[in-house]
Amino acid sequence: MKKPVRVAITGAAGQISYSIIFRVAAGDMLGKDQPVILQLLEIPPAMGALNGVVMELNDCAFPLVAGIVATDDPNVAFKDTDYAVLVGARPRGPGMERSDLLMANAKIFSVQGKALNDHASRDVKVLVVGNPANTNALITLKNAPDLNPRNITAMMRLDHNRSISQISEKLGCPTTSIEKMVVWGNHSATQYPDISYATAEGAPVKDKVDNDWYVKTFIPTVQQRGAAIIKARGASSAASAASAAIDHMRDWALGSNGQWVSMGVYSKGNSYGIDEDLIYSRPITCENGEWKEITGLEVNSFSREMMTATEKELAGEREAIAEML
Numbered sequence: 001m002k003k004p005v006r007v008a009i010t011g012a013a014g015q016i017s018y019s020i021i022f023r024v025a026a027g028d029m030l031g032k033d034q035p036v037i038l039q040l041l042e043i044p045p046a047m048g049a050l051n052g053v054v055m056e057l058n059d060c061a062f063p064l065v066a067g068i069v070a071t072d073d074p075n076v077a078f079k080d081t082d083y084a085v086l087v088g089a090r091p092r093g094p095g096m097e098r099s100d101l102l103m104a105n106a107k108i109f110s111v112q113g114k115a116l117n118d119h120a121s122r123d124v125k126v127l128v129v130g131n132p133a134n135t136n137a138l139i140t141l142k143n144a145p146d147l148n149p150r151n152i153t154a155m156m157r158l159d160h161n162r163s164i165s166q167i168s169e170k171l172g173c174p175t176t177s178i179e180k181m182v183v184w185g186n187h188s189a190t191q192y193p194d195i196s197y198a199t200a201e202g203a204p205v206k207d208k209v210d211n212d213w214y215v216k217t218f219i220p221t222v223q224q225r226g227a228a229i230i231k232a233r234g235a236s237s238a239a240s241a242a243s244a245a246i247d248h249m250r251d252w253a254l255g256s257n258g259q260w261v262s263m264g265v266y267s268k269g270n271s272y273g274i275d276e277d278l279i280y281s282r283p284i285t286c287e288n289g290e291w292k293e294i295t296g297l298e299v300n301s302f303s304r305e306m307m308t309a310t311e312k313e314l315a316g317e318r319e320a321i322a323e324m325l
């Protein structure tokens with residue numbers, strides 16, 4: 001049996017975590033042979049509810065759960081943690097943009113960045129889910145100067161999976177046959193789901209769909225999917241967000257088997273002309289616990305315009321929270 005690893009999950013009594021925690025415990029994220037110690041963080045008013053989650057976890061008698069810590073102290077939750085999934089943050093309601101959450105949530109990530117810096121494993125892999133995820137990841141990174149910036153990422157996998165699902169439905173082919181999808185930029189309405197390189201059953205997707213559908217239906221549907229779920233459900237997506245978080249961390253830890261995925265990662269300003277000091281989503285493959293960017297793709301003028309629009313939005317968000325960096 002492998003040695004247990006520590007997985008910290010914040011917002012542990014919230015909607016998304018109610019799906020994530022049980023899947024991590026079942027081995028969906030790190031493998032069916034990897035025991036985990038769950039380190040669950042909440043705020044004081046939610047500790048009663050978190051206690052209920054812990055009771056349910058115990059009732060599952062999961063063979064892989066080697067320990068559970070439930071706490072309202074980030075210094076305890078992040079102690080020696082190998083993985084951290086930062087979900088705890090306010091969700092948006094109808095009519096809001098995710099950036100409207102920036103001021104409400106920014107402080108959470110400066111506090112948690114510092115706590116990760118001081119207490120987590122030096123190799124901790126961090127995924128920021130709480131919105132606005134990319135800029136919250138930047139705040140986390142800037143408050144954790146002793147950690148490797150490569151190890152702090154933002155979740156774009158839900159957008160990636162949504163894109164694949166839309167193409168699969170349009171073409172009537174299985175999701176597993178769609179490869180080389182890319183979502184660029186911010187997890188927001190400016191994100192750019194790009195089918196330029198995508199293939200379905202080995203053939204270019206752009207040859208199978210008309211450009212009008214791509215520009216007028218596909219792109220806005222993916223960009224607005226979060227808002228559509230809020231409208232339909234009265235609450236933001238939770239199980240699909242949890243599933244995307246599991247996919248992101250599993251592929252990062254165990255490898256993406258050559259498949260392209262989209263991850264919000266730290267930009268050093270040396271690829272695709274994207275400004276440095278942003279957490280910007282791009283095409284990635286993962287192997288041996290490391291992510292690697294796909295570089296050198298040709299970018300046409302439509303793509304460049306879309307990539308720049310989402311970059312500008314991220315730069316504006318960075319400006320708005322400059323004092324927290």
Ligand SMILES: NC(=O)C1=CN([C@@H]2O[C@H](COP(=O)(O)OP(=O)(O)OC[C@H]3O[C@@H](n4cnc5c(N)ncnc54)[C@H](O)[C@@H]3O)[C@@H](O)[C@H]2O)C=CC1
Nearest residue numbers: 011013014015016042046088089090091129130131133241
């Ligand atoms: N990046 C993405 O693709 C997605 C991001 N989200 C975002 O994820 C976040 C969480 O969403 P839900 O679980 O639906 O919300 P929720 O409101 O059900 O749960 C959030 C939980 O976080 C807790 N929390 C608040 N401040 C905290 C802190 N400082 N430390 C620890 N816990 C804290 C709250 O007590 C609450 O239990 C929201 O910001 C939402 O917008 C949601 C869907 C997709």
Ligand SMILES: O=C([O-])CC(=O)C(=O)O
Nearest residue numbers: 092131225226227236237
């Ligand atoms: O739309 C929201 O506020 C929640 C979210 O990030 C998503 O579902 O993509």
